[in-house]
Amino acid sequence: EAGVAQSPRYKIIEKRQSVAFWCNPISGHATLYWYQQILGQGPKLLIQFQNNGVVDDSQLPKDRFSAERLKGVDSTLKIQPAKLEDSAVYLCASSLGRNTEAFFGQGTRLTVV
Amino acid sequence: GQNIDQPTEMTATEGAIVQINCTYQTSGFNGLFWYQQHAGEAPTFLSYNVLDGLEEKGRFSSFLSRSKGYSYLLLKELQMKDSASYLCAVLNTGGFKTIFGAGTRLFVKA
Numbered sequence: 001e002a003g004v005a006q007s008p009r010y011k012i013i014e015k016r017q018s019v020a021f022w023c024n025p026i027s028g029h030a031t032l033y034w035y036q037q038i039l040g041q042g043p044k045l046l047i048q049f050q051n052n053g054v055v056d057d058s059q060l061p062k063d064r065f066s067a068e069r070l071k072g073v074d075s076t077l078k079i080q081p082a083k084l085e086d087s088a089v090y091l092c093a094s095s096l097g098r099n100t101e102a103f104f105g106q107g108t109r110l111t112v113v
Numbered sequence: 114g115q116n117i118d119q120p121t122e123m124t125a126t127e128g129a130i131v132q133i134n135c136t137y138q139t140s141g142f143n144g145l146f147w148y149q150q151h152a153g154e155a156p157t158f159l160s161y162n163v164l165d166g167l168e169e170k171g172r173f174s175s176f177l178s179r180s181k182g183y184s185y186l187l188l189k190e191l192q193m194k195d196s197a198s199y200l201c202a203v204l205n206t207g208g209f210k211t212i213f214g215a216g217t218r219l220f221v222k223a
Contacts (some may be wrong), residue, residue, distance in 0.1 A: 055209070098209030102146075105155060
């Protein structure tokens with residue numbers, strides 16, 4: 001079974017630039033998550049989708065972050081404009097349902113300079 | 114609000130047993146996950162507890178006490194490859210949102 005695919009693996013941008021991350025979840029998984037993980041901390045939930053609807057985005061900085069899930073499958077997370085404090089690993093995960101184990105992608109390591 | 118506490122770091126010896134504790138406070142509780150995360154890698158699922166008691170899975174066991182807001186992960190016969198961060202994550206009832214603790218970095222020494 002293919003796992004969660006994310007791209008790119010690494011990205012370096014200057015502050016105030018824009019960046020987008022892509023995620024392809026495991027086939028059949030209804031729930032998709034985007035987490036931000038700063039070095040030395042646990043993952044912080046940014047947004048959670050159930051199929052193509054948003055379940056929770058309470059910790060998403062909506063003035064600069066946006067996310068969508070196309071046709072309930074792939075998802076993109078965008079940052080515009082980026083700040084230095086956005087430097088982190090962005091993890092995408094998916095699960096069959098909201099109360100089952102999550103499978104994580106390898107993440108995108110973003111460095112904002 | 115929600116709060117999840119874990120020790121920041123622990124060190125143990127190869128072949129020994131180590132217990133990693135997690136305490137939580139949440140407005141609604143629907144289960145607790147443990148994940149393992151090696152440096153530079155993604156978290157991988159270890160266990161899920163929703164009822165009180167001990168769940169055993171090979172060298173790893175996880176315990177939950179809902180009344181105490183407490184869980185622990187028990188690792189037996191430690192191996193060097195067990196050096197990793199162990200993340201406690203609580204699934205709340207509001208929207209079934211999974212919130213992670215900061216993680217415990219475990220160092221296994223020879």
